[in-house]
Amino acid sequence: MKRKFFILKNLKKISPFFGILTVFCFFSCSAWFQDKVSMQTDGKFVNLGELFKTETKIESLDSPAQVFASQGLYPDSIKLSWTEVENATSYRIERAVVKTVDPSGNWNVPDESEFNSLEIYNVNNSYTDVILKEQIEEDEYFYHYFYKIYAENKEKGLISEGSDNVLSQTRAEGWLFAPPLNLNASKGKSTSKIKLSWDSVSGASRYKIYRGENENNVSFIKTVYGNLTSFDDSISSKDQGTEFYYKITAVNSLGIESAFSKSNMGYSLVEGAPAVSEKVEVADGFGTSLSELKIKWKEVEKTSETAVIRYNLYRTSSKDSVYKKIGSNLTATSYTDKSVSPGLIYYYFVQTVCLDEGLEIKSAFTENSNENFGFLLSAPAELEVGDGSSSEKVILVWSKAIGSQHKNFTYKIYVSSRQEDFYSELMSGIEGIENENGYLEYEIDKYPYFKISTVNSEGLESSQSFAAAPMPAAPQNVTASKTSFMNSDLAPNSNNIYPVKITWEKPAQDEPAGYYIYRSAKTDSGFRKLNENPVTETEFIDDSSESLAKVGVPYFYKVVSINSLGQGKKSNNPQVEYDDAVLEGGDAFKNIKCLGYGALTREQWFREYNKTCMSSQKKLTLMHKPNDTDKLGSESVEGTISGTLRYTAKIAGLGAEIKMPYTNYADFWINNNEKLGVYFCFESGSTDTTSNMSGNGKMSGTVKCSGMYPGEAYYGNLEIKSGAAGGGTYGVKTFDLEGNEILSSGAVDWLVGEEGR
Structure with a gap:
């Protein structure tokens, strides 16, 4: 289809000015699609604006104004x-x-x-x-x-x-809608009922109670409404002494039911039940053993000469309130529990069982007291290594050993040069200083790996804690490529941007086990992790297509060092780099090492270049005059930021000649941030047009650009036919910031850059 520009509605004769009149409509890339284009189906001019609605160009998206997450x-x-x-x-x-x-x-x-x-x-x-x-x-x-x-x-x-x-x-x-916690069913406190109690659940409007003789097979029995967190389950005489297992669910205002609570066993007392043991205690149970707890209780007297007394022993823990039977029909009044683990407090309860003339009758459970619990000597559950007062020092931070509220402990510190090697004792008798979070701290010389143990007043020592290591220092010289890294195996993303390469050096005195890489368009927030698994090399390619990196937006990269245990918080500081570069002045983006952005395809480069080209020509007045002869003459306009564009139109023989030279012309800042520097600067060059009386001609000239995306635009292959742009290509060549050629000169179709106009 041949394209022609509408020039004069009533041209009655051809004059020497005809070439001038026609060429004014195509002398620049920005003017070619401004108003009217001949579709030439029957020779009649058609206004495209009458046929199509110009699509609004979308350059950015807002984040959601409101976000809702269900709460319980x-x-x-x-x-x-x-x-x-x-x-x-x-x-x-x-x-x-x-x-x-x-x-x-x-x-x-x-x-x-x-x-x-x-x-x-x-x-x-x-x-x-x-x-x-x-x-x-x-x-x-x-x-x-x-x-x-x-x-x-x-x-x-x-x-x-x-x-x-x-x-x-x-x-x-x-957060989730949690089941009720700390369900407790009374055990032999009454002959006619079992009393249940539980913790309230946020958002619950009622509770449903389930019961069964097997904890894995319970049935619904009752709903409790309102804020009640207790229930008395009436027990008939025939069910006295039967052990029932209870579970509870919470129901919210939407009628949604929570998961089951953990089960809890309860029973009512049988008439004539034996007495409860008066005392249950854990002998020397405050961190005096590494592997077992010894429980003893007071003997219960027989109710008759034929009666036989036995005992059941139950246990709960600081982690789990469910009663677990660990001893059945015991004849002795003591028991050694070897199934305990470090790091928990255990609570013990005794139930008396009376066997008499074929009947088995059980007592109530003993109550909690100041003596029925104990714990093993345990290493601290948490250990972290923080920075010390100098590069040779670190601060160990650890949680208090279990049971510290009941007994005083000291700690031993062990060190090793390798994670899996033998750990040798470095210091003992350490008490630590409690910080505001309730943890203990102690400054010490720096070693590759640490462990810590707990020591009681008798000199018994716990096992060693898990290993912890100093967090490695931040990597050095984190550098992101700026329109320079390209690899033939890596394609541009949907925005026509090639990948960015991030490189860095390991910390001078540390050996990180790996690194995480983060990216943001801001210096101090918005950083997103780019790799799910740590990289062990000192380079990373940001080529994720779903990242949707935007043209004209430079990104700040942050690299975090981690140790072999996956611990690490230290990284380069983009904010400091940005502030320093701004203070130095000039094009700050060139001096921010951690700032990077990918090279553009030739077509995308020309689209971005063309934004400044169009912006500059809108400022001219002669070329927009309604009368064609008024377009002759000269004028200059200044860039919003710097430089000039000069316009000169004159008769040349039987045609016209238009020259438009640029000198350091710039209208836009990078990402609209004046502190970063100029987006496109037309350093030198000209976009020139010549035409004969028939409206045929050509364009010429090369514009050299610097700024965020250095390159050159060449106009010598554009064709002018019958007063219209009739085809041809631009030539585009791109460079990195050091002037090295990235994309050699290549053709870009003359329609590129006019999309959406």
Whole structure:
């Protein structure tokens, strides 16, 4: 199809000015599609604006204005919803898990580095995060979950910033609907009832009670409404002494039922039941043993000459309140429990059993006291190595040994040069200094690996804790490529951007086991982890197509060193690099090593170049005059940031000649940030046009550009036919910031850069 520009509606004769009149409509790339183009089906001019609606160009996406996460509504999942984002075709969902509250009892917003991707290209503005596959009591019931939502438009290659967890409307904090905790059923306290009690559940409007003689087969018996957290289960005389197992569920206002609580056994007392042992104690049970606890209790007298007294021994722990029978029909009044583990406090209860004339009658359980519990001597459960007062020092931080509230302990520190090697004792008798979080701290010389043990007042020592190591220092010279790294095996993403290569050097005096890489368009927030597994090399290619890196947006990269135990928090500091570069002045982006962005394809480079080209020509006045002869003459315009564009149009023989030279012309800052530097600077060159009386001609000239994407645009292969752009190509060559050629001169179709106009 031949394209022709509408020049004069009533041209009655051809004059020497005809070549001038026609050429004014095609002398620049920005003017070719401004108004009217001949479709030439019958020779009649057609206004494209009458046929098509110009598509609005989408350059960015907002993040969702509101994000909602269900809070204690569902026993196995958290449901998310958010406000739709205009022009978003899908959404990315990320999640972070917070497992503990702070010393004030608050759930703090997690660091951005703790968020991991759950779903990309989710087409709905809702999502169900299934936390538990089976509805059983798990640690997950005690966690809080935070979510970030990103709006995406893959076709346009756009992704928004993540929703802000600091703002109340987008905090997106959710948790599961937990089952009731600490269910307790009375054991022989009454002949006519079994009393149940449990902890209230947030969001519960009622509780359903289940009972059975087998804990794995229970049936519903009663609903308790309101805020009641207790229930008396009436027991008939025939069921006295029968051991029943109870479970409870909570039901919220939506009618959703929680998972079952853990079971608890209870029974009513039979008339004539034996007495309860008056005393149960754990002998020397406060960290005096490494492997066993010795329990003893006071003997119960027989109710008759024919009666035989036996004992059942039960146990609960600081982790699990369920009564576990560990001894049946014991004849002695003592028992050694060898099935205990370090790190827990154990509570013991005795039930008396009377056998008389074929009948078995059980007493109530003994009660908790100051003597019926004990614990093994245990190593601290947590150990971390922090920075000390100098590079040769570290601070060990550890949790107090179990039972420290009942007995004083000291600690031994062990060190090793290798994680799996023998650990030699370094120091003993350490008490540590308690910090604001209740942990103990102690500064010590730096070693590759540490372990710690607990020592009681008698000199008995626990096993050693798990190993901990100093967190390696931040990597050095984190450097991201700037429109320079390309590999023939790596294709550009949907935004026509080639991958970025990030390199770094290991810390001077540390040997990290690996690294995590993060990226953000900001210096101090918004960082997202790019690799799920640590890399062991000192380079990384950011070529993830779903990252949707945007043209014209440089990214800050942060690399975190981790040790062999997967621990690490230290990284380069993009904010400091940015501040230093801004203070130095000039094009700051060139001096920020951790800032990087990928090279562009030739077509995308020309689109970005053309934005400045069009912007500059809009400032001219002569070329936009309504009368064609008024377009003759000269004028200059200044760039918004710097430089000039000069326009000169004159008659040349039987045609026209237009020259448009640039000198250090720039209109835009990188990512609209004046501190970073100029986006495209037209350093030198000209876009020139010549035409004869028939409106045929050509363009010429080369424009050399610097800035974020250095390169050259060549116009010598563009064709002018009958007063219109009739085909041909631009020539495009691109460079890196050091002037090295990236893409050699190649052809770009003359229609590129005019999309959406």
